[in-house]
Structures are given as structure tokens and as C-alpha cells.
Amino acid sequence: MITHLLVEKVLVDGTWLPNQVLSVEHGIIKGIADYPFASDEVKASISQTIKGSVIPGxxxxxxxxxxxxxxxxxxxxxxxxxxxxxxxxxxxxxxxxxxxxxxxxxxxxxxxxxxxxxxxxxxxxxxxxxxxxxxxxxxxxxxxxxxxxxxxxxxxxxxxxxxxxxxxxxxxxxxxxxxxxxxxxxxxxxxxxxxxxxxxxxxxxxxxxxxxxxxxxxxxxxxxxxxxxxxxxxxxxxxxxxxxxxxxxxxxxxxxxxxxxxxxxxxxxxxxxxxxxxxxxxxxxxxxxxxxxxxxxxxxxxxxxxxxxxxxxxxxxxxxxxxxxxxxxxxxxxxxxxxxxxTKIHDRVGDIAIGKAANFVVLDSTNTLCQVWLQGKKRFTYSAELHNSDKSLLSESRE
CATH class of the missing domain: 3.20.20.140 (Metal-dependent hydrolases)
Structure with a gap:
């Protein structure tokens, strides 16, 4: 099953792209598309909107x-x-x-x-x-x-x-x-x-x-x-x-x-x-x-x-x-x-790109760590109001 995530801003190949849809299947990024140009089917199946800046894990x-x-x-x-x-x-x-x-x-x-x-x-x-x-x-x-x-x-x-x-x-x-x-x-x-x-x-x-x-x-x-x-x-x-x-x-x-x-x-x-x-x-x-x-x-x-x-x-x-x-x-x-x-593993991690693992972190406007995603699954969510050095864990997902 493919999961579609709407991302406010994501770093792709050194460039910040706004309003992107990340399509993830079996933990791998299968597609990156501008939301306005995504198909109606994809738009209708977006499961989550991610606010903030998304960079590779x-x-x-x-x-x-x-x-x-x-x-x-x-x-x-x-x-x-x-x-x-x-x-x-x-x-x-x-x-x-x-x-x-x-x-x-x-x-x-x-x-x-x-x-x-x-x-x-x-x-x-x-x-x-x-x-x-x-x-x-x-x-x-x-x-x-x-x-x-x-x-x-x-x-x-x-x-x-x-x-x-x-x-x-x-x-x-x-x-x-x-x-x-x-x-x-x-x-x-x-x-x-x-x-x-x-x-x-x-x-x-x-x-x-x-x-x-x-x-x-x-x-x-x-x-x-x-x-x-x-x-x-x-x-x-x-x-x-x-x-x-x-x-x-x-x-x-x-x-x-x-x-x-x-x-x-x-x-x-x-x-x-x-x-x-x-x-x-x-x-x-x-x-x-x-x-x-x-x-x-x-x-x-x-x-x-x-x-x-x-x-x-x-x-x-x-x-x-x-x-x-x-x-x-x-x-x-x-x-x-x-x-x-x-370390010669760039074919599978290190960037947000099609064909690579959906490993990424989400930062707010102060670069505070807000979320950690591993192979397309959200593993940790933190309070955006706290500084990273004093962050408190709000939730952890093991699905």
C-alpha cells in the first residue's frame, strides 16, 4: 500500500521545495510531486500533512x-x-x-x-x-x-x-x-x-x-x-x-x-x-x-x-x-x-529521493527537532515549543 504525505517544505537535491507530496511504499520513497500538479486520486489519499522543514535522517x-x-x-x-x-x-x-x-x-x-x-x-x-x-x-x-x-x-x-x-x-x-x-x-x-x-x-x-x-x-x-x-x-x-x-x-x-x-x-x-x-x-x-x-x-x-x-x-x-x-x-x-x-550507502540513504529509504526528520522554524521518521513510519514526535536540548517525548509509534 502506498502512503501519500503532504510536506510543507522538503530539501531535495540541495533545493527547498514547497508543498510536495511524498509517496512511500514499503519504507521506500516512490514519488515526489508538487501538490498542485498531483492527481486527484493522490490528493484524495493523502494520509498526513507534515508542517515544517523536512530533511534526510x-x-x-x-x-x-x-x-x-x-x-x-x-x-x-x-x-x-x-x-x-x-x-x-x-x-x-x-x-x-x-x-x-x-x-x-x-x-x-x-x-x-x-x-x-x-x-x-x-x-x-x-x-x-x-x-x-x-x-x-x-x-x-x-x-x-x-x-x-x-x-x-x-x-x-x-x-x-x-x-x-x-x-x-x-x-x-x-x-x-x-x-x-x-x-x-x-x-x-x-x-x-x-x-x-x-x-x-x-x-x-x-x-x-x-x-x-x-x-x-x-x-x-x-x-x-x-x-x-x-x-x-x-x-x-x-x-x-x-x-x-x-x-x-x-x-x-x-x-x-x-x-x-x-x-x-x-x-x-x-x-x-x-x-x-x-x-x-x-x-x-x-x-x-x-x-x-x-x-x-x-x-x-x-x-x-x-x-x-x-x-x-x-x-x-x-x-x-x-x-x-x-x-x-x-x-x-x-x-x-x-x-x-x-560509506558507500548513498544508493539507499542520505537524501530524500525516489528509490531511497523514507528516513527523514522534521524541524520547525527554529530548527528544533519535531518528528523522526524511519522507513516511512513516524517514530517520534516532540513538542515544537521546547528547545532540542530540553525536548520532551510526546509520543512514540512502533507500528
Whole structure:
């Protein structure tokens, strides 16, 4: 059965179109038409009118946890469902659960959990992001050095499994050879560079071998200096896609503004690097043999080390619009289209277009999140009067 939705304003291919009818069947957009020119039959069968601005559902390539759950601590399908639900409330309709540096058994269990999710046709999970363990100890961040190591055949066998969707892996190029990078890419794995102290020339060699992106630009990577461009310089100069955490804790707003001016919306994508705190009421949550505490918008370990974020994707978009002065249309590209292109899933998500999933969010005139739709079904509705940071859930549909 086809459902027809009358939308007040929708972003299609970078253009705002007023008064459009979205026709949805089996969760897929089958048609987009101007209401005045729609057939009488379609007009008569419109089931709902959506007020506000409609943009694509968000695609987050770096989600370590949510809803009080860390993927590393409980690499199961049940954990994935909790994480996905927690982020869906904030408009993330597609995500890559992210496993940070850990032992081989946890890596294999995580892959098994993803396989189970995909076999069950989970609506939001598109693959997996292995952030480590093949990183630089010098730029480890909160990754535990006891697990940082070279890539072995056993790990390669996991990364190249064909039942775990699209695989994204973050490596430090000084610790992973160009031959290994080339082999990963040849197996369809997306290689991003990060948690690295590599000099510019080593980064360039990794890019030439097939690496196509950078994990959380500026954070945990060799900086741009006068005499050594470092990983930051390579990322800014090359036509690669860079994730960036716009929570105003990881990167100064003016630094984000500079990156945006250099890279633009098609090469800069929003990520959350979210920990278990997103969608959870607890401020202190266990993390390996320590814990992470939330104070305001910042997460730290007891020694003060920045430990991921409590950022959600809608807040990242709003921060980009309000503080970086990115247009809503371009911020939407950064939150949806660019990450979908980077992870090679743009054929099915990332835009509001015929043939793609009917995943979208509805914003009011202040860019407050009002509704979240997943595969043509309204999943969450929020009070339009409340700011997104203090929104209250009015209803949830599971039909």
C-alpha cells in the first residue's frame, strides 16, 4: 500500500521545495510531486500533512554507545538495538556502531552482533566501524595502550567478512603498511586515518594506497605546523572526507569554521563519537577499568582526558548552523549525504529521493527537532515549543 504525505517544505537535491507530496511504499520513497500538479486520486489519499522543514535522517559513522550501553562492554545484538533506539530519538536513522580498541575476542563478538542485526534486517544499522586497535600509542586518546597492536591475519579475516555490511576501519598509517591498506581497500573495506602521529609524507602514502577519510579531524592526529603539515595538513589538502565533532569541546568553533571553508559540505561530515551517555540519564558510566563522567556537554575520564562525547547528531547540526554559520541545507549534507557517500550507502540513504529509504526528520522554524521518521513510519514526535536540548517525548509509534 502506498502512503501519500503532504510536506510543507522538503530539501531535495540541495533545493527547498514547497508543498510536495511524498509517496512511500514499503519504507521506500516512490514519488515526489508538487501538490498542485498531483492527481486527484493522490490528493484524495493523502494520509498526513507534515508542517515544517523536512530533511534526510542523519547518518552517523562513529557511535561508540548510547542509551547507557557501550558497544565494547556488551558486543551483542541487544546492545545494538538499545544504541540504535537511543540515537534514533535524535534523528539518526542510519548508524555505524563503533568498536574502539579492544582484544580480538571482542572484535569477533562485535562482528557477530552486527551480522545478527543485518540478518534481522535492522532498520538503522548499516555496518560497523572498527576504530583501532591498529593506532598510535602517542595519539591514543582514551584507547587503552595494552590493546594497541599490529594487524594480524585473524583480524583481517574479521574485517573482510561479507556478512557484516559495510566495514569502516580507522588506522594509524605509521603502524599499518600501505600493502595492508591496499589489501583492505581491495576487499571493500573503507579505510580512514586517525589516532596517528604520522608525518605528512606517510599520510600521503596511505591515501595513495586507498585510504579515503580521516577520523575526527584535528583530534588525536599530528597537527599542522609551519615545518610539518602533519595529518591535519594532509586532510585539509586532499579530496578526502573528514569526520568532525561539532560539540565545541573537541574543536573550537573557529577551527571548525576554517575546516568548513577549506573542505566544504561535501568533504566534511558530522559525527558524534558518542559514548553511552547519549540518551541515558546517568552522568557516570563505566569504561573498561575506569569510568567516564559527564559534566555539562563534556565527557572525561578521572585524569581529565576527553573521552568521546555526549553529542547527538541533531545537536551537531544545530551547532553547525548556529555557531559555524553553515546553512541548514549544507548542514544537512554534512549530517546525511556526505557520510552516506563516504560509506558507500548513498544508493539507499542520505537524501530524500525516489528509490531511497523514507528516513527523514522534521524541524520547525527554529530548527528544533519535531518528528523522526524511519522507513516511512513516524517514530517520534516532540513538542515544537521546547528547545532540542530540553525536548520532551510526546509520543512514540512502533507500528
Amino acid at each position: 542523519y547518518v552517523d559513522t562513529q557511535v561508540n554507545g548510547g542509551g547507557g550501553v557501550m558497544f565494547n562492554h556488551a558486543p551483542t545484538y541487544e546492545s545494538l538495538k538499545v544504541m540504535a533506539d537511543a540515537h534514533l530519538k535524535y534523528g539518526t536513522t542510519t548508524l555505524f556502531p563503533t568498536l574502539i580498541t579492544d582484544d580480538i575476542h571482542t572484535i569477533e563478538r562485535a562482528a557477530d552482533a552486527i551480522s545478527e542485526a543485518l540478518a534481522d534486517n535492522h532498520s538503522s544499522i548499516a555496518g560497523i566501524h572498527f576504530e583501532g586497535p591498529h593506532l598510535s600509542v602517542e595519539k591514543k586518546g582514551v584507547h587503552l595502550p595494552r590493546y594497541i597492536r599490529a594487524l594480524t591475519d585473524r583480524e583481517m579475516a574479521t574485517y573482510t567478512r561479507k556478512d557484516i555490511g559495510q566495514v569502516l576501519i580507522t588506522v594509524a598509517p605509521e603502524n599499518v603498511s600501505v600493502d595492508v591498506i591496499r589489501d583492505l581497500v581491495n576487499h571493500g573495506v573503507i579505510v580512514a586515518l586517525g589516532h596517528s602521529n604520522a608525518p605528512y609524507d606517510v599520510v600521503e602514502q596511505a591515501l595513495e594506497a586507498g585510504a579515503t577519510g580521516f577520523t575526527h579531524l584535528f583530534n588525536a592526529m599530528s597537527p599542522l605546523t609551519s615545518r610539518e603539515p602533519g595529518m591535519v595538513g594532509a586532510a585539509m589538502l586532499n579530496n578526502s572526507i573528514c569526520g568532525i565533532i561539532v560539540d565545541h569541546q573537541h574543536v573550537h568553533p573557529k577551527t571548525v569554521e576554517l575546516a568548513y571553508k577549506v573542505k566544504g559540505p561535501n568533504e566534511l561530515m558530522l559525527v558524534t563519537d558518542a559514548m553511552a551517555h547519549v540518551g541515558a540519564s546517568e552522568d557516570r558510566i563505566a569504561f573498561f577499568d575506569t569510568y567516564i563522567t559527564r559534566e555539562g556537554d563534556k565527557l572525561t575520564t578521572p585524569d581529565g582526558t576527553l573521552a568521546g562525547s555526549c553529542l547527538d547528531m541533531h545537536s551537531a547540526l544545530v551547532n553547525s548552523v548556529n555557531d559555524i554559520k553553515v546553512t541548514l541545507a549544507n548542514a544537512s549534507v554534512m549530517a546525511s549525504t556526505t557520510p552516506a557517500v563516504f
